[in-house]
Amino acid sequence: MASRVFPALRKVNPYYATDYGEAWLGDARRLLKLIPDNSVDLIMTSPPYALLKQKQYGNEAAEKYIQWFRPFAREFYRILADEGSFILNISGSWNEGAPTKSLYQYKLLLDLCDPQSKSPRRYRFHLAQEFYWFNPAKMPNPVQWVNVERIRVKEAVEYVWWLSKNERPRANNRKVLTAYSESMKKLIRRGTYNYGMRPSGWNVGKHWNADNRGAIPPNFLPVQLIDPPLNVLIESNTVSNDAFRRKCRELGETAHPASFPAYIPAFFIEFLTESNDVVVDPFAGSNTTGKVADDMKRRWVSVESTEQYLRASRLRWCTDEGKQT
Numbered sequence: 001m002a003s004r005v006f007p008a009l010r011k012v013n014p015y016y017a018t019d020y021g022e023a024w025l026g027d028a029r030r031l032l033k034l035i036p037d038n039s040v041d042l043i044m045t046s047p048p049y050a051l052l053k054q055k056q057y058g059n060e061a062a063e064k065y066i067q068w069f070r071p072f073a074r075e076f077y078r079i080l081a082d083e084g085s086f087i088l089n090i091s092g093s094w095n096e097g098a099p100t101k102s103l104y105q106y107k108l109l110l111d112l113c114d115p116q117s118k119s120p121r122r123y124r125f126h127l128a129q130e131f132y133w134f135n136p137a138k139m140p141n142p143v144q145w146v147n148v149e150r151i152r153v154k155e156a157v158e159y160v161w162w163l164s165k166n167e168r169p170r171a172n173n174r175k176v177l178t179a180y181s182e183s184m185k186k187l188i189r190r191g192t193y194n195y196g197m198r199p200s201g202w203n204v205g206k207h208w209n210a211d212n213r214g215a216i217p218p219n220f221l222p223v224q225l226i227d228p229p230l231n232v233l234i235e236s237n238t239v240s241n242d243a244f245r246r247k248c249r250e251l252g253e254t255a256h257p258a259s260f261p262a263y264i265p266a267f268f269i270e271f272l273t274e275s276n277d278v279v280v281d282p283f284a285g286s287n288t289t290g291k292v293a294d295d296m297k298r299r300w301v302s303v304e305s306t307e308q309y310l311r312a313s314r315l316r317w318c319t320d321e322g323k324q325t
């Protein structure tokens, strides 16, 4: 059959499809080659991290990580539209046998973006902005340094890098406003403010306390967004995430061990894309991205190499009225 997402693709064999998207089973290095150049508005993904403790689906060692990532990066750059965005969620890691951190994710960032790098590659992304995801559910790890010797603290932050092909990727922060703080609400009500230069050198302008319907969100996730339908979606997706896991248990399917919460893709899809745009997740896992994109009426393609995860991910559409073929 022809692809619903990329009509120029005459022959695809999705593992499953919905009105908006397709889940493809296989190695993303190979399958992404099918996608036409400059045709994707958002790549939203979380690859296996270079962790010391191996995940069930396997992961590369820190020393080999950049080499491993390069073939993916080449395809990401090729398929991304000029004003598109690539959101990469990645976690830090520790050095083997020492209470010190690996620098692998910074080396990867340099490889993806650094104009000085002499590596043989066909990509050069811009770092549009970094985000930090506060994830208190992370385990205290490595146990030796955190729980036994008590010389390190619990890690609770992951990196979420917003990369782009050009310096001005399409984005609109008006779509992801957060609620004003109580003190800001008071200032807006009062209507006057002590404008002018602050000791920090910051010049507070005349429109500083204008009511813009909400505050510009910080680069720290999760943010509490105020605008429906996004909030409603996040709310219902959290519920459907739980429903999805229950459904997996009920049917004896393996729920993915490291899925990200729906608000991560929901935030970036709302911020960086419009209805009918194309969202790709090349390391789809339980296909959180595909489900959120589907709910938000974006076209999507998700690629996952482990069949049991992709098979289970279908159940995301069986917990509500989502349509699948």
Ligand SMILES: C[S@@+](CC[C@H](N)C(=O)[O-])C[C@H]1O[C@@H](n2cnc3c(N)ncnc32)[C@H](O)[C@@H]1O
Pocket (backbone or CB within 6 Å): 026, 027, 028, 029, 045, 046, 047, 048, 049, 057, 256, 258, 259, 260, 261, 282, 283, 284, 285, 286, 287, 288, 289, 303, 304, 305, 306, 309
């Ligand atoms: C961190 S998980 C992604 C979880 C996902 N964000 C979710 O919410 O469920 C990374 C996934 O990448 C998959 N993967 C690893 N190598 C791959 C490859 N070459 N092509 C496609 N998927 C791959 C793994 O099987 C794993 O499920």
